[in-house]
Structure formats: structure tokens, C-alpha cells
Amino acid sequence: MDAILKAIVDIWNESGYVKLFTLGTEGNLLERIVTGGVGNLIMIAISCFLIYLAIKKEFEPLLLLPIAFGMLLVNLPLGDVMRSQFNTLIPLTQEELAHLQQGILDQSYPVFEMNGRYYWQHFETGGLLWYLYQGVKFGIYPPLIFLGIGAMTDFGPLIANPKSFLLGAAAQLGIFATYFGALALGLTGNPSLTFTEQQAASIGIIGGADGPTAIWLTSKLAPELLGPIAVAAYSYMALVPIIQPPIMRLFTTKKERSVVMEQLRPVSKTEKIMFPIFVTIIVVLLLPSAAPLVGMLMLGNLFRESGVVDRISKTAQNELMNIITIFIGITVGATANAATFLQPRTLLIIVLGLAAFSFGTAGGVLFGKLMYYFTGGKVNPLIGSAGVSAVPMAARVSQKVGQQENPSNFLLMHAMGPNVAGVIGSAVAAGVLLTLFG
């Protein structure tokens, strides 16, 4: 009876439940919390809250749900879903050594000699999510998502009104402004406020309002911040309808907001086919580091517009995109373990991300205002805010705010131009940052 009881106690002690209520052994209280099981407990609470936001509030559920669940999985102690594969060295016993010298092998592991001693080299496989994470680490998933986005996007409004490209560039201002802000914080001398240039650039890219681009750049420049940055980027994309309108109203007058724009000219099929080819050649020659993102985006679009590879186009925008979304979501979530996520800088990143979004919106609207003056009032500055990517949410916001001033005004198609230009713009900005800091 005692033996059974002891076995049960042993199983209990080795389970994750006990682990959850431990503290780390080193450092101050905060460090002990985040390295111990209590940190995991807090992360489990956070992931459940994010799951709630995704399901009940429908905050970008397609991404937030897998991200939150990845977060949950990685914070259950001993699950080891993110453990990397590695080799352990086990010293040979005297007997095994004797066998080795006689040419008999007791185990099928390779033998490794180090300083005159012999070891078995034992290979340990990694956790499931660690293998899937390699697609993020090597920058494979984000360009594949871009392939799908390209196949879904109609660049027609942008081709009809090429001036929209400029709005897509202006709205990238937030990226650079926030980069500056994140670096300037380091001047306070407080180590928890100090970011390296790479980290600052990764935080800034949140302002591009483009999840895959943010993940792509961060995985290359500052992989240690991937969790907080992905969560910030996707949360703010869901919050675009709340963040943008006040900024849009702040910088525009009632008269500017009620401008009715001329109808867009129809775009021929030839133009739509030439577009992805031209954009690829021009952008990649100028900025080779943006090739994976821009190249895949435009390939997807060429699939769509060429009209001869319908099957591939459908796969890119549905099945492939969905599969990659699952992989990218769950593995990015799984990078958010307690030790890296429960840091004061996570909050800071979330605040800086908000600043990046706001600056980007302001940049777009102000440039829209400039275009309003230069065209003699033909451009409604509200479409500028759609220049942060967040397709098509940001364009809908322009439409909504415009309609509040003039219910018979339809800005949606006009705003789609800067909106899709913003995708290209943030990919270019990511390329610039990668070239400078990669």
C-alpha cells in the first residue's frame, strides 16, 4: 500500500502541476517569478485572456487564436514543445571503453573523443513547435503569407491612381519615428529601457501595420522580441478602427473630410498583368533585401491577374495561406515564454507600437492634406490613413470616417489604393532596415 501511495506522490511531484507553483532560484523577486513556474502561471492567464479576445471580441481571430494557444502550450511546464534538438554527451563506462577497444559497440550512438575521454553522442529530438518554428526563424513563412496576400489583392485602384503610392510611403513614417523613439529611450541610462538598434528597428516595424512583415524583420534582427512584437502588431491591427479615427479627425477639417473624389478610371487587364512584373523589377533592383517579401507578393498577384493559373492562385490564397497562418501563429505564440515575455520592456514595446501606429496614421493623413492642397481639393486626406497597410481594415476606416461627414461619399475604392501601396511600402521599409542592421 505504501509503495502505491509513494508512486502516486512521485508522479504528482513530477507532473507539471507542482512545477507551476515554484519560483526560480536566482536574482530578485521579479527574476525569480519569471524564471519559475509562477511566471508560467501568469502567462497562462494572459494567453487565456488573448483567447477570450480572439473568440469573444473577434480581434484578428485567425491569427490571435493560434498565437494565444501557442503561448498557452509553451507555458505548460515540462511539455517541452519548443525544446530545440541537441546532442548530449554521456561518458563511456570502463566496461564500455574496454568493449570499444575490442571493437564491440554497446550502443548505436556515435562515440566522441574529448581530451582523452570517450563519450556517447546522444541525439535528442526537439519539440514539435521547435521544428515548425524553423519556418519563422529562417524567414520562410512570412513571404509565403505574402504570396497569398498578393493572390487576394486587387491592385486596380492603385494602378488607376498611382499617386496613392506616395501615401503608402508617407504612412511608413511611423516606423522610423518609433525607431528613433525606442533608441532615444536608451539615453535615460536605465538598462530596462535600452534597446539595441536591431531591437529598435523591429519595434518600429510594428508601425507598418503588417503582421508578416513585422515577423519577418523581427525574426532576422531581434528574434528575442518576436513574441511581444507579434502580439502588439496583431492587436493594433485589430484596433485600427479605434486608434485611427481620432487622429484622422485631429489633422483634417470638416471641409477636407467631405471631399468627394472623382471616380477611378477602369484599369485594363494588360496593366494589371504588367503591374506585378514592373514592381518586382524596380523594387528588387533598388532594394535587394526586400526581394523575398515583394517578390512573393507580386508572384501571388501575377497568379491572380494572369488568369491562366486559376488553380494555383486559389491554392495560394486559400489552402496554402491557411496552413502557413496556423504554423506562423502557433510558433510565434510559442516564443512567448515567461522569461522573455514578462519583462517591463514588453509593456514598453506595446506602448511604442501604439506610437508607431499613430505616427504612421498621422504621416499618411498629413501627406494626404498636402495632396489636397496640391490638387486643388480633389484628394480627400482621409484616404492617407489607409497608407498604413492593415488591408482592408484601414481602408474601411477611411470610408467610415468619410461617410460620417457626407453619407453619400464612397471613399472605399480610393482608400484601397494607398492601402495596398502600404503593403509594398512596409515591405520596402523592412528591406531598408534589414540592409542597415542585418
Place this chain on the structure above:
Amino acid sequence: LYERLKLLLKQGIIYDNAYNGRRWSFLCSLPLELKLIKSWDDKTMEITGIAAVAAEKLNASVVLSDAALVIAIGVIVVFMALIILTAIFWVFGKVAHRNSEAASSNTNDVQEVKQYAAQAAIPSAVKKQEGLSDEVVAVIAATVAAMAPEGKKYAIRSVRRARSERPVWAAAGVAENTRPF
């Protein structure tokens, strides 16, 4: 000291472990702080040596001027890329527009239109709104005739001018239906 460190760096005796190489170009003119870096033997896991590394002290003006440079480069490159694209597609649009105009002024098309116009007799019974000429009715009739399937005949009973602006209720309806977008 700076010159000596620079020399050591050049000879590969000390190495940069704190910052990326880019920053070393500022080496001579800036205050430095020394950092000690231990090197390990991976096999024995023993410290084999200690190297001195000169690292630039975090200096406000350098950090900010560097950052400003990055911003300038970034904004210029992003704008340059998109301005080039703007220009190209603007030209493209002009060319495409001219082509489509050339196509529509094709004489064959005019012939065809005339032919359809001839087919479409103007019934005198058409109820017209005031201010609409017979020509307008003729054009509408010709368009209907051109679009109609072969052999079928259509009659136009009334023609009235569309209102230039949506009535308030219609606008409200459209707004209601397009709100999700």
C-alpha cells in the same frame, strides 16, 4: 590609447564583441570604455585568454545622429522606390488611356453604332421628361438595340433624367448595407 587600440583591432588581437563593425569608424574621435572579454576553449570549457575590447560609450549625440541618419536613409529610399513606381504607372496609365481612346474612335465602331441606331426606331409614344431631346432618346434606343440579343425587339416607354444625387433615404440604405465594408 585610441591609436593603439585601433592598431590592435586591425591586427585582430582584440575583437569587437559589443557592437557591430560599423561603429568602429567613430573610434578615434569618441570616448571609449574598455571591456574585458573572456575567450573559451569549447572542448575543455576553460578560459584560455582575456582580451580587452574598447567599446564606445553610449553617447547621446552619436546615438541620435546615427538614428537621424537611419531615418533619413529610410524615408528617402522608401519614397524613392514608390516615386519611381508612381511615375512609371502614371506614364503607363496615359499610354493605356490613349490606346483605349484610339480604339473607341475606330471608324468600324461608328459604323456599327449607326447601324444599330437605324434599327432602333423612335416610337413617338415615348414619354419624355422635359428638356430631353429626340437625339438623347435615339442614343438610348440605339444602345438598347446594340445590347439586345439578336432578333429580339424592345420598346422604350419612358425616359427621365436620373437624379444627380441619391435621395436621402436611398443614401441611408446604401450606407446601411455597406457599413460592414
